[in-house]
Amino acid sequence: MKCRKCGGKASVNMRQHKLALCKDHYLEWIPEQTERFIEKYGMFTRGEKILVAVSGGKDSLALWDILNRLGYQADGLYLGLGIDGGIDYSHESQRLTEKFANEKNLKLHVVDIEKEYGQSIPVLAEISHRGKGKPCSVCGLAKRHEMNRIARDLGYAVLATGHNLDDEAAVLFGNTLNWSSEYLLRQGPVLPESDGLARKVKPLCRFYEREMTAYCLSRGIEYIYEECPFAVGSKSIRYKELLNQLETTRPGAKLTFYTRFLQARKRGDLFIEQDIEKVNLQPCTNCRQPTSAPGLCSFCRMIEKANPETANVTS
Amino acid sequence: MKCRKCGGKASVNMRQHKLALCKDHYLEWIPEQTERFIEKYGMFTRGEKILVAVSGGKDSLALWDILNRLGYQADGLYLGLGIDGGIDYSHESQRLTEKFANEKNLKLHVVDIEKEYGQSIPVLAEISHRGKGKPCSVCGLAKRHEMNRIARDLGYAVLATGHNLDDEAAVLFGNTLNWSSEYLLRQGPVLPESDGLARKVKPLCRFYEREMTAYCLSRGIEYIYEECPFAVGSKSIRYKELLNQLETTRPGAKLTFYTRFLQARKRGDLFIEQDIEKVNLQPCTNCRQPTSAPGLCSFCRMIEKANPETANVTS
Numbered sequence A, B: 001m002k003c004r005k006c007g008g009k010a011s012v013n014m015r016q017h018k019l020a021l022c023k024d025h026y027l028e029w030i031p032e033q034t035e036r037f038i039e040k041y042g043m044f045t046r047g048e049k050i051l052v053a054v055s056g057g058k059d060s061l062a063l064w065d066i067l068n069r070l071g072y073q074a075d076g077l078y079l080g081l082g083i084d085g086g087i088d089y090s091h092e093s094q095r096l097t098e099k100f101a102n103e104k105n106l107k108l109h110v111v112d113i114e115k116e117y118g119q120s121i122p123v124l125a126e127i128s129h130r131g132k133g134k135p136c137s138v139c140g141l142a143k144r145h146e147m148n149r150i151a152r153d154l155g156y157a158v159l160a161t162g163h164n165l166d167d168e169a170a171v172l173f174g175n176t177l178n179w180s181s182e183y184l185l186r187q188g189p190v191l192p193e194s195d196g197l198a199r200k201v202k203p204l205c206r207f208y209e210r211e212m213t214a215y216c217l218s219r220g221i222e223y224i225y226e227e228c229p230f231a232v233g234s235k236s237i238r239y240k241e242l243l244n245q246l247e248t249t250r251p252g253a254k255l256t257f258y259t260r261f262l263q264a265r266k267r268g269d270l271f272i273e274q275d276i277e278k279v280n281l282q283p284c285t286n287c288r289q290p291t292s293a294p295g296l297c298s299f300c301r302m303i304e305k306a307n308p309e310t311a312n313v314t315s
Helices: A023-040 A058-069 A089-104 A113-117 A121-128 A136-153 A165-178 A209-219 A235-249 A253-267 A298-306 B023-040 B058-069 B089-104 B113-117 B121-128 B136-153 B165-178 B209-219 B235-249 B253-267 B298-306
Strands: A012-014 A019-021 A049-053 A073-080 A108-112 A158-160 A199-201 B012-014 B019-021 B049-053 B073-080 B108-112 B158-160 B199-201
Touching: A012 A209, A019 A023, A023 A058, A023 A209, A049 A058, A049 A136, A058 A073, A058 A089, A058 A209, A073 A089, A073 A113, A073 A136, A089 A108, A108 A113, A108 A136, A113 A121, A121 A136, A121 A298, A136 A158, A136 A298, A165 A209, A165 A235, A165 A253, A165 B253, A235 A253, A235 B235, A253 B165, B012 B209, B019 B023, B023 B058, B023 B209, B049 B058, B049 B136, B058 B073, B058 B089, B058 B209, B073 B089, B073 B113, B073 B136, B089 B108, B108 B113, B108 B136, B113 B121, B121 B136, B121 B298, B136 B158, B136 B298, B165 B209, B165 B235, B165 B253, B235 B253
Parallel strands: A049 A073, A049 A158, A073 A108, A158 A199, B049 B073, B049 B158, B073 B108, B158 B199
Antiparallel strands: A012 A019, B012 B019
């Protein structure tokens, strides 16, 4: 197979686009496309300060790499979750993230959940009895809280995450199975700033997971290969497998599913768009982040429960 | 496993309802549930004349059986499509349909497409070059046209089809992959009467395919086991397989997907409901059925093309 741009030997073939590219043109094409998506969905400008949530995985490192190559002001945030899973998962992902930041001379903020709040994510999950024996919901809660906190405290206008098309299509599929308007109508490449929380964006939302793998390999970015040990057997992985089966018989099926959803919302003939956010939010009495119930937010309640000896929640 | 009603040996276990029943109680439960769905979705009353589209397969024969047991005025319509597929498909399904009608002393209308319009469905598909080498779209067009025609000419208020939950969930899944408002907002257990076309209803839309198999086996209804030979490898069969994978890991997933869609439409907080039907329909100059373009409807155009020697389309 030949590169469409130069006729040289292709190294990546994207069946959904009927497009094959050699390594060099692939490494040009990915940032060009990212720029196109940033503009198309109005994600951010070069004047805005961006905080990239970096996990040490291929997607977030690729995103950070691409944004900096495109000339955006993008710093990194690594959250130490304290997950071991027999593979020293958190330490290894932190090591790779720091190595990447040092090599590129990029600014990285590191927050260690255990140091900051007394307990690691798996322990917080155990103490709080949230999430049916898995720490995933506690982890999501903590990540959202900490990303919002750091963005606010350090003055970032935008929070960027490395969600790729496979992630987004799997979430959309799960939300579609339940037809929840609340979740369906919140999903998209941009979640606007609201109640003092930074805008959230997903610049990689139209790239397949395998495209990000190919980007990291071609660019020589070293990332953690393992999935989070707690993700094994999760719904989202099952949904990804189903969507990949569809994709095998119909290249582009995953992408179509996601982009037609966005088109339908834009077209305005299918969904009722409503301002779902504005349901009586008030600041948490401890951290000041918006919360629906009076008093402490879910995160601060969890931290208080996990540290009964401390009178007030920290940070 | 024991029958929940009598404690006897269960013969059917419905994991999605956490309900196991013996043969006798299963044969009571299915019509009771059908009655519940007929009422819940306002499908029809005992005063209305119902035409059941019967194919000789398990679903439509079960439907016809159930409606008559429940005391509804339900006659049958069998359409001879002229499909052989190496298994004498159409003849065998007609034989089984007529056998059922005779045994139960039910009124059955038979329309043979080739006798009525000069050509069988596979030949019509070939001549008209519709449907990418498969007669399925022509078959659907002809079935809709003939069911509407017979219902109108013979004064039936309601057309009932045997679509089960697996069928409906697969169609919904396909429509969701494309996010087409036109198709998504037309799907449901009842399509109201419109432009002189009879109301269309699907009383079995909440039963799993395997429940209909179990009903026919328990009731001793002889049906054609084979799928239509042309259905092999179709999208809808692929979607059914995917949904069955979901169902295996989460019993009830298929049912939830479909019923939550209906609930979301009823709730009114997700979809814009609009009167999609009313887009400049006018009567076909030959058959008088509503059509969007002036002149002949798609069906009559196809018949005219297939019979060039005849000046006017027949029937």
